Amino acid sequence: MSKVILAFSGGLDTSVCVKYLQNLHKLDVITLTVDVGQNDDFDEIKKISSELGAIEHIYVDSKKEFIQNYVTPAIKANALYQQKYPLATALARPLIASKAVDMAKKFNATSISHGCTGKGNDQVRFDLTIRSLDPSLNIIAPIRDMNLTRDKELKYANENGIKISEIAKKYSIDENLWGRAIEGGLLENLENEPSSDSLKYVQQDNTSTEYITIGFEKGIPISLNSQKMDLEKLIDDLNSIAGSHGVGIIDHIEDRVVGIKSREVYEAPAALVLIEAHKDLEKLVLTNSELRFKLLVDEQWAWLSYSGLWLDPLLSDLNAFVEKTQQRVNGEIKVKMHNGSYRVVGRKSMFSLYSNDTVTYLSNSNYDQTLAKGFVALWGLQSTAANSKIMENKE
Ligand code: ARG
Numbered sequence: 001m002s003k004v005i006l007a008f009s010g011g012l013d014t015s016v017c018v019k020y021l022q023n024l025h026k027l028d029v030i031t032l033t034v035d036v037g038q039n040d041d042f043d044e045i046k047k048i049s050s051e052l053g054a055i056e057h058i059y060v061d062s063k064k065e066f067i068q069n070y071v072t073p074a075i076k077a078n079a080l081y082q083q084k085y086p087l088a089t090a091l092a093r094p095l096i097a098s099k100a101v102d103m104a105k106k107f108n109a110t111s112i113s114h115g116c117t118g119k120g121n122d123q124v125r126f127d128l129t130i131r132s133l134d135p136s137l138n139i140i141a142p143i144r145d146m147n148l149t150r151d152k153e154l155k156y157a158n159e160n161g162i163k164i165s166e167i168a169k170k171y172s173i174d175e176n177l178w179g180r181a182i183e184g185g186l187l188e189n190l191e192n193e194p195s196s197d198s199l200k201y202v203q204q205d206n207t208s209t210e211y212i213t214i215g216f217e218k219g220i221p222i223s224l225n226s227q228k229m230d231l232e233k234l235i236d237d238l239n240s241i242a243g244s245h246g247v248g249i250i251d252h253i254e255d256r257v258v259g260i261k262s263r264e265v266y267e268a269p270a271a272l273v274l275i276e277a278h279k280d281l282e283k284l285v286l287t288n289s290e291l292r293f294k295l296l297v298d299e300q301w302a303w304l305s306y307s308g309l310w311l312d313p314l315l316s317d318l319n320a321f322v323e324k325t326q327q328r329v330n331g332e333i334k335v336k337m338h339n340g341s342y343r344v345v346g347r348k349s350m351f352s353l354y355s356n357d358t359v360t361y362l363s364n365s366n367y368d369q370t371l372a373k374g375f376v377a378l379w380g381l382q383s384t385a386a387n388s389k390i391m392e393n394k395e
Contacts, residue, residue: 001028003109010045013115015162018052020142029054034096036066037177076219077301084252086271088179093125094310101133111138118144124308132311179268194265201243209338214277219326235270242269246340257307277333280344285328285351
């Protein structure tokens with residue numbers, strides 16, 4: 001029998017996929033779980049896979065690779081899709097897809113399968129990454145192909161003895177170290193506030209105030225409260241710290257690649273705080289021209305990764321620019337967290353372009369304000385002339 005590699009989480013969609021691949025496509029199923037920091041019970045996932053009759057289960061620990069090659073460039077690019085979403089799921093998909101391609105080669109599988117529906121972005125990310133890496137592989141997406149819906153899937157799971165956890169019955173959740181996405185269920189009604197049973201990191205009953213300091217080197221967070229640590233631990237710690245202050249919920253209307261407007265709820269305490277701190281440091285060390293141009297690049301970066309074009313050459317072109325700008329992004333940012341809010345309250349850097357001697361209103365300033373008059377007149381030459389013409393020709 002031919003083999004298929006199924007990207008497997010042990011949840012509703014992918015469990016149902018195992019059965020469909022076996023019964024309908026007559027394939028031997030090899031399940032693949034890629035660890036991107038989702039904190040799941042991986043032994044349990046392995047057990048579910050074997051109970052479903054997969055011929056093999058593969059676990060790959062890709063946390064380091066995820067942090068280094070996906071999360072780190074996202075921080076450098078201040079990546080927030082539609083100014084809100086830190087792209088946790090979007091960043092993990094191309095990595096999972098590339099591992100599936102590796103495993104297809106290793107196990108001589110002819111197909112790769114994923115549990116994405118035809119309504120979301122994840123299908124785009126999986127399919128395009130797989131096609132870019134190995135166009136000879138067949139892609140099977142049972143939920144999309146068979147037009148399955150959650151209610152039908154739950155019924156099918158019930159009939160086929162597939163066990164589904166209570167939370168997975170209520171919501172569609174995707175999690176990794178960079179954030180957690182919660183969709184469906186009660187949240188489909190735009191008037192419902194996310195209830196605490198859907199949240200994992202963010203607590204809302206803490207009224208204390210906490211200050212933290214994040215150190216950056218070349219745009220990468222390298223220390224928390226002056227303690228050097230690797231980025232994986234730093235993100236993990238910051239998820240708990242910021243989450244304990246109620247920081248990290250994102251609730252917004254998002255435009256999916258397929259045209260749907262959806263209501264998306266995320267928890268991403270560390271991602272929000274780190275990006276805010278990183279942006280703030282960039283404002284201190286980069287020139288106005290660099291900042292204005294980088295804003296355009298950052299926006300494109302987020303769009304390409306959101307929309308499944310992770311392997312488009314433009315993304316690596318943009319990365320080359322971003323990388324260059326990060327050479328001076330060194331310093332320390334102090335953030336205050338209180339009752340759901342986070343705010344930068346202190347910053348320092350050896351590359352700081354802020355000059356106290358220039359900005360001060362006291363007499364020791366090295367800024368010659370008498371030069372400003374001429375500058376202002378020339379600066380507004382065209383703009384003021386245009387307005388005179390408009391007035392002249394009004395009547
Ligand atoms: N809307 C988000 C994205 O496109 C989250 C997707 C979450 N996936 C899920 N299976 N719940 O990246």
